[in-house]
Amino acid sequence: MRIARWVALTLVLALVVGTVAGCAGLGAKKKPKVGIVFDVGGRGDKSFNDSAYAGLEKIMKEYGDKIETKFLEPSGGGENREQLLRQLAELKYDGVVAVGFLFTDAVTKVAKDFPNTKFALIDGFIDKLNDKSNILCQGFTEHEGSFLVGVAAAKATKSKKVGFVGGMKFALIEKFEYGFRAGVAAVDPNIKVFVDYIGTTGDAFKDPIKGKELAQKQIKDGADVIYHASGASGTGVFEAAAAAKVMAIGVDSDQYLSAPAAQQPYIMTSMLKRVDVATYDFLKTVIDDALAPKGTAPKYKGGYKTYGIKDNGVGYAESNANAIKDYKATMDDFKSKIAKGEIAVPLDKATFDAYIAKLPKKP
């Protein structure tokens, strides 16, 4: 009996060693594989997904045929998200980016089953992760970027009235609102900020007609700079602004670049949320780790990473250089103050009220 047990143990050990050695041998030859699973809509949305794709493109350019890449689109809600992530992990992908917080549950489940695949979850939060986790949650300080364009709006307004048009009213978009209002107040607390939300549903992000109506209303009330955080509804805001010859501020990507030429002069800047940077950073560490000789300390770290002003995760667009040239110095001044931690930008009603209370009163 005892001998049999020893023989069995030795056999198992030999098998394990053999497998590990075999894998190591394979690993040296195998190309690193990375992939992206987009949110519904996929490429071509001119914002979120396209930004993530831009990050992947940069990776493809940099590594060429040293790596294998793949991007997938879920067909809609339900089981599909999880299955696509699972397929990639099953094919031994080294890194997978899940674009958007709707992947939260799917990433949680699949990451548990495939400890050798690293997952990045953009905008989502999964509790109790650490450095060693194979999940990296990537968040953005949208309020900080919104603060900077708030500064620009306050500098640019002549009527001392500016507007904010939000998409769906929920916590994520309120970060944009309060950051913007704080930026305006930092320049001049007496400037009036009109705040309107398009709706309480996800459809609020694709309702340009309502976006246009709200912008027109704000313009009628005297606003001459309008910042929108409303996804595809923003095209309506741009239309209204260009028609009334007032300024608009874009969101997420540099919307000056994707706007029709007639509207471009009126898009003074955009608040940038660099999903491409987050995607690129994550994929690069994963690929470098896979290509590095055995024994090198891994560059990848799991857990949480916040992309803020410091690491260029959020910022403002400068392609309409003419429109912001007079305010750029002030904006950059605030930018460095935020980066140094001298200004804590508010992100919800409570922190905003506290922030306003501390501002020096202007006559």
Added chain:
Amino acid sequence: MFRKRRLGLQVTAPLMAVGFSVLVGSVIMLAIGANPLQAYAVLFGFSLGRIDSIASILFKATPLIFSGLAMVVSFRMGLFNIGVEGQYMVGAFAAALAGFGLKGLPAIIHIPIVMAAGMAGAMLWAALPIYLKIKRGVHEVISTIMMNYIAYSFLHWLLADVFLDRTQVLGQGGFGSPRVRTPELAASARMPTLHKLFAAVGIQLPHYIYVSYLLFIGIALAVVVHYIIWKTPFGYELRAVAQNGPAAAAAGINSERVMVKAFLLSAAIAGLAGLSDLMTFFGYYDIDFPRSYGFNGIAVALLGRNSAAGVIVGALLFGMLARGAEGVQVMTGVPAEVITILQSVMILSIVVAYEIITRYVRTQRKKEVGA
């Protein structure tokens, strides 16, 4: 003699239709520079060659069995209930309310309550269209489409403002954003999966499979629907009203009552379509709750030639194509859109093939009678 040939035709027709759509798909794939042989090998090999794929097909087919049956009931009544889409979503939301709102019940009581809530919610959403149809002559296609839109927005509002789960954990400094979803269903409201059942016959399903007893409930319901339509007085009345309203009325059938009953029955079945996702997969109703089961149910009912048994076959075919598409997308360079096109061409050609056969059979029969 002829009967045998007719049966043969009915089997070969869908096969030929599948062959035709595979051909169309190949042309598209060649045009975009992909390898059709490889894609089809993956499509069929991946979806039929692995136990997790088979189970996933069953999971994907489950909601379509319900929405397909709901369509069969309404089609047999001569009504076009496009509202199955909105009805199953309202039903699923109502079921979610019953799932997280009630606590401390044993599963054996809680699960039936959740299912009843799903049916009730869907019937409520169907009540107005059928009322308008009977009392005001408003066409049900128009009113149910409108009710679908109202359902989307109404449910979004309920989710985002009224029933949002406010207990969600967020990171430091507002990291991440709260998900737009209801609180989670009580454990007693979760429909058990088929793992134990499969294990009993020696098949170990992977843990990431969600096919549940709702599959069997769907199959049982197909039998019931078949029985109701063909073996009960109500089924007889239903078919009579659908085929010739005035004649049925002359025979003393209260056609309005029959219509109301049939429409509400269709809605009640629709109310079960979302429960597979709600009670086994998500465990909550969220902004990302799957759509289109209603519209796909129309295609499934058409594929199944408006028969309860055909619906099961159609739903399985849909499940297989959806599963195959996942494999094709991951393992080959073919985008998912091509599979969607393939799916649509397949449905279209099957429907056309059936139509051709029906006509052929009709002319043959006339000839035989003539001879």
